[in-house]
Amino acid sequence: MNLIKRLNTFIHDPFEMKILMNKIKELFVLIIRILILVGVGYVILSPLIGMLVNAISSDVDAYNPMVFVLPQFPTWERFQLAWKRLDYLPTMGRDLLYTGSLTLLQLLICSMVGYGFARFEFPLKKVLFAMVVVMIVIPSHTVMLPFYLTFRSFDPFGIVTAIHGAPINLMATVWPMYILTALGCGIRSGLYIYIFNQFFRGLPKEIEEAAFVDGCGVWKTYFKIMLRNASPAIITVTVFSIVWQFNDTFYAKLFLISENVVISKKIASLQANIANLDKVLDPTIQELYLDAGVLLILLPIVIVYLILQKNFIEGVERSGIVG
Amino acid sequence: MKKRKRLTLLQKRSLHGYLFILPWLIGFIAFYVRSLIMTGQFSFSNLTVDAINGGFQLENVGFANYIYAFRVHPSFKQVLTTSVADMVIDVPLIIFFSLFMAMMLNRKFKGRSIVRAIFFLPVILNSSAIQAAMDLSATMMAGGISSQAAEVTATASSTIAFDINYLMNMFISLGIPGAFMDYIVQAVSRINDIISASGVQIVIFIAALQSIPTSMYEVAKIEGATAYETFWKVTFPMVMPHIITNVVYTIVDSFTQSEVVDLAYDVAFNQMNYGLSSVFSLVSTIVTVLILMLVVWFIQKRTFYYN
Structure with missing residues (x-):
């Protein structure tokens, strides 16, 4: 009765009617928005969920068509064997050390170069900065052969030949990556230089002028003042750099860097290893071990991301990456 | 002095x-x-x-290597054109999808940070070795949605009661061009690729949306603009410069992950034909740069710079 009364007021009062219609419209938009977000989120997460399910399924579950998402006889065995075959802790330790040190190097070099471009006036600056953009745009496979040959017989200006007698072969070591990164040509260094440049350009000049008046040198200003203020850009570059360095297989393959250092390379041979060493001959079951291995490899990077993610998105917003 | x-x-x-x-x-x-x-x-x-x-x-x-690449090599031309075609299909979809998602994630709602974290996740998982395993499990998980167009129609016609062909035929007989329908079907079946390729772009667009002054939206609201008009008259022009950034990023990214790179790598390090590999790299780079220049020139002409 009450409802009918209310409906009556809605029908007869155009103002109330409008409010009602607006509310219905808002509800409708909200539902659609939730549906889209949940749907897209599912598409992103479904491979991960699938891998997790595979990694805890037992042999019986793998062939049971009734099993979907929840395995009937869950098992940790996949993780245990993948852990063993990946030689997980030592390999991951080496990889994290490698990725971490390269990230620090990227941060130091790229922030320096970005600052140099942002705050100093020097001849040819515009041309040189255009070269940074060129570096971002050129696909890395264009220069892969010369990189390979350069480090295959490494001999800058004949110095190595003078000391060592012959050019040294840096293949299968991590040195090419460190040399490239230290000289600002590492994985996507151009992009990081660009990000830092945009960020430093957005900082007020007065800070440095005050430092200069107080007798602070250029390098001290940079390390003690500018870098401390650059945390949004630093977090952005840190996340990008860790993620891309950790996931990189292109350079690791090119320089034949050992799979004991680059764990993403090891995943490629995991399935074959498990097939040959543990005599798991069924390809379907092998894939379950592969999924467990992939999850193990993803674990540290996801943890780093989850720790940094809130700062990261804010960092991108404030670091002027878009400017 | x-x-x-x-x-x-x-x-x-x-x-x-x-x-x-x-x-x-x-x-x-x-x-x-x-x-x-x-x-x-x-x-x-x-x-x-x-x-x-x-x-x-x-x-x-x-010019022997060039002649060989273009007139003798069995797959180079085909791989190159496929890579370019894939890119042409993907880039507009990625840009519009990421802009759409960014606008959605830019609103305030509960659990926003979790949702944002999920949307950037594909960037983290974007490694060729891991990707292969992921694709497999995605196919196992979802059957239709992540598999290729051919598979969608194949499963649709065989087992599942709902027939996509029926729907497509209906639209085609309504007078919608077949090429357009193909594009839509391609887009839908590639949704997994598109979503996983747009993590960075979404973040860039979110940052771009944050930099639009709120006073503009207030003016639009006072003048009585609808949400649709506000998008085309305020949001879109203001993010236009960042569309260039994103297009450049997307094109470069899609080329570094294309099959041309695999082919060049294979020819160089498995067949030891370094000269030919250089030709592949160089030609594909020149094609990329030409496309980039064309696209940037095309968008830049229509871009409005606020500052």
Whole structure:
């Protein structure tokens, strides 16, 4: 009765009617928005969920068509064997050390170069900065052969030949990556230089002028003042750099860097290893071990991301990456 | 006297500037400039690597490698055109999808940070080795949605009661062009690729949306603009410059992950044909740069710069 009364007021009062219609419209938009977000989120997460399910399924579950998402006889065995075959802790330790040190190097070099471009006036600056953009745009496979040959017989200006007698072969070591990164040509260094440049350009000049008046040198200003203020850009570059360095297989393959250092390379041979060493001959079951291995490899990077993610998105917003 | 002192200070500043960019400058000249020249040189030569001492010899063969790549090699032209075609399909979809998602994630709602974290997740998972395993599990998980267009129609016609062909035929008989329908079907079946390729773009667009002054939206609201008009008259023009950034990023990204790279790598390090590989790299780079220039020029003409 009450409802009918209310409906009556809605029908007869155009103002109330409008409010009602607006509310219905808002509800409708909200539902659609939730549906889209949940749907897209599912598409992103479904491979991960699938891998997790595979990694805890037992042999019986793998062939049971009734099993979907929840395995009937869950098992940790996949993780245990993948852990063993990946030689997980030592390999991951080496990889994290490698990725971490390269990230620090990227941060130091790229922030320096970005600052140099942002705050100093020097001849040819515009041309040189255009070269940074060129570096971002050129696909890395264009220069892969010369990189390979350069480090295959490494001999800058004949110095190595003078000391060592012959050019040294840096293949299968991590040195090419460190040399490239230290000289600002590492994985996507151009992009990081660009990000830092945009960020430093957005900082007020007065800070440095005050430092200069107080007798602070250029390098001290940079390390003690500018870098401390650059945390949004630093977090952005840190996340990008860790993620891309950790996931990189292109350079690791090119320089034949050992799979004991680059764990993403090891995943490629995991399935074959498990097939040959543990005599798991069924390809379907092998894939379950592969999924467990992939999850193990993803674990540290996801943890780093989850720790940094809130700062990261804010960092991108404030670091002027878009400017 | 005073003027001279100022000048030396400026000179000092510029010297410091060079010192700051010195590491990059050395690296750029020693690796990039030199490598580009070398790649050009290799493409005109027959290169043999000395396996023991590590040196290499070049033998000039003129345009032989180019002629071989375009007239004899069985798959290069096809792989190149496929890569370009994939890119042409993907880039607009990625841009619009990421802009749409960014607008959605830019609103305030509960659990926003979790949702944002999920949307950037594909960037983290974007490694070729991991991707292969992911694709497999995605196919197992979802059947239709992540598999290719052919598979969608195949499963649809065989087992599942709902027939996509029926729907498509209906639209085609309604007079919608077949090519457009193909594009839509392609887009839907590639949704997994598109979503996983747009993580960085979404973040860039979110940042771009944050930088639009709220006063503009207030004015639009006072003037009585609908949400649709506000999007086309305020949001879209304001994010236009960032669309260029994103298009460049997407094109470069899709080329570095395309099959041309795999082919060039394979030819160089498995077949030891370095000259031919240089031709592949060089030709695909030139194609990429040409497309980039064309697209950037095309968008830039229509871009409005606020500042």
